Amino acid sequence: MFFRFNELGFVKILQDSKVFGISKLLKFRQTAAGEHPQKQSQNGHNTVKRAKTALALGSNMGDSQAILEAAIATLAQTPGIFLEAKSNWYKTKALGPPQPDYLNGCVTLQVEMLPQELLENLLKIERQFGRVRQERWGPRTLDLDLLLYDDFIVDTPNLQIPHPEMRDRAFVLVPLAEIASDWVEPVSGRVIKELLKEVDCSGVHLLVGN
Numbered sequence: 001m002f003f004r005f006n007e008l009g010f011v012k013i014l015q016d017s018k019v020f021g022i023s024k025l026l027k028f029r030q031t032a033a034g035e036h037p038q039k040q041s042q043n044g045h046n047t048v049k050r051a052k053t054a055l056a057l058g059s060n061m062g063d064s065q066a067i068l069e070a071a072i073a074t075l076a077q078t079p080g081i082f083l084e085a086k087s088n089w090y091k092t093k094a095l096g097p098p099q100p101d102y103l104n105g106c107v108t109l110q111v112e113m114l115p116q117e118l119l120e121n122l123l124k125i126e127r128q129f130g131r132v133r134q135e136r137w138g139p140r141t142l143d144l145d146l147l148l149y150d151d152f153i154v155d156t157p158n159l160q161i162p163h164p165e166m167r168d169r170a171f172v173l174v175p176l177a178e179i180a181s182d183w184v185e186p187v188s189g190r191v192i193k194e195l196l197k198e199v200d201c202s203g204v205h206l207l208v209g210n
Contacts, residue, residue: 009189011201022096028165030071034187039095043081043143048080048111048113049112050082050110050111050112050194051110051111051112051149051150051152052058052084052108052109052110052148052149052150053108053109053110053118053146053147053148053149053150054106054107054108054109054110054113054147054148054176054180054183055106055107055108055122055144055145055146055147056077056104056105056106056143056144056145056147056163056166056169056171056172056175056176057071057072057104057105057106057107057142057143057144057145058102058104058105058140058143058145058171059102059103059140059141059142059143060094060099060100060101060102060103060139061100061130061139061140061141062130062141062196064102064103065089065103065207067129067141067142068089068103068105068110070129071125071129071142071144072086072107072160074125074128075097075107075109075125078121078125080111080112080113081088081109081110081111081112081113081118081121082109082110082111083107084107084108084109084110085107085108085179085180086105086106086107086179087105087106087107087176087178087179088105088175088178088206088207088210089103089104089105089175089206089207089210090103090104090105090171090174090175090204090205090207091103091104091143091204091205091206092104092170092171092203092204092205093203093209094139099139100139102171103207104172104175105175106147106172106175106176106178106179106180106181106206108179108180113156115146115149115152115159115161116156116159117145118149119146119158119159122144124141125144126142126143126144129141130142135140135147145163145166145172146159146161147161147163147166147172147176148161148162148163148180148183148185148186149160149161151186152186153186153187162185162186162187166185167187167188167195167198167199167201169183169199170200170201170203170204171203171204172195173192173195173196173199173201174201174204176192177192177193180192181193
């Protein structure tokens, strides 16, 4: 049995003892009661308990490395976001229509905001760097994907956590394993370094001069 976070709060959606054990069930029950990640009132102000999150970054337009580094600096300067760790950059083959190779990497953050608030900040930063969403899988100046938020499963119309495609993407798992190899992906119940063993990493190459 586990719970997902949607716009109404935590809702029970599955009963399967093979997926989650008792400890996970108790943790989600505690969260469902309003401990985290829901807002708490403190001295008349809403606060959110800090959560560890993981993001994937990518770019294949313009000076991609400069854009990605600047995006990380922007994240670190955003109130409620604290940079924890940054991976190396990797050059990867693009998915979708013909286009330049990507630079990809990952960061882990500590955040004091709800998942939806974090998503809104990520979209805002993408727009600051010229991201225009026109073509699925098309080239982009900046892509910021929210991969993980502590061990929560989020399912809303515009946000899913864990990112629904991260387990199949070598260009996500390679850099993520650098900085969060033992993080448990909550849907599969497996750590990142184990998931990495099951994907083809031949198209992911460490950028010289990281």
